[in-house]
Amino acid sequence: MARSLDGLVLAPVADQAPGQVGTRTRFTYHEQDGRIWAEYAGGDVVRGHLVGTRAGDALDFRYVQLKHDGTTSSGHCASTVVGLPDGRVRLEESWSWESQEGSGTxxxxxxPAGSL
Structure with missing residues (x-):
């Protein structure tokens, strides 16, 4: 199993669809006893939260977010935790909206240290 996500700050490597999570979004993860949660913000997202579980290298969680235009949205995501050669962590995600149409990866x- 890859190392704990607790206290890690992660960011998307590419922008998603306009108005959604993008490279300016920062996720701050927490993990305890198989439970995960995170706060996120940046780009078009004013505030977002996710909550779910971890079993080995598999994450399963739901997310909800508020955008600058005042709209909210929610969905489900399944992720795989991958260790990178330089010791950092990557999450490879498959997600789907529950509050609107759409899905993707x-x-x-x-x-990296010092880039926060």
Whole structure:
């Protein structure tokens, strides 16, 4: 199993669709006893939260977010935790909206030390 996500800050490696999570979004993860949660913000997202579980290298969580235009949205995501050669963590994600149409894949990676 890859190392704990607790206290890690991750960011998307590419922008998603306009108005959604993008490279300016930062996720601060927490982990305890198989439970995960995170706060996120940046780009078009004013505030977002996710909560779920971890079993080995598999994450399963739901997310909800508020955008600058005042709209909210929510969805489900399944991620795989991958260790990178330089010791950082990557999450390879498959997500789907529950509050609107749409689904896709994304990658978020731990930010390198000193880049916060």
């Amino acid at each position: 994304s990658v978020v990676e731990e930010l």
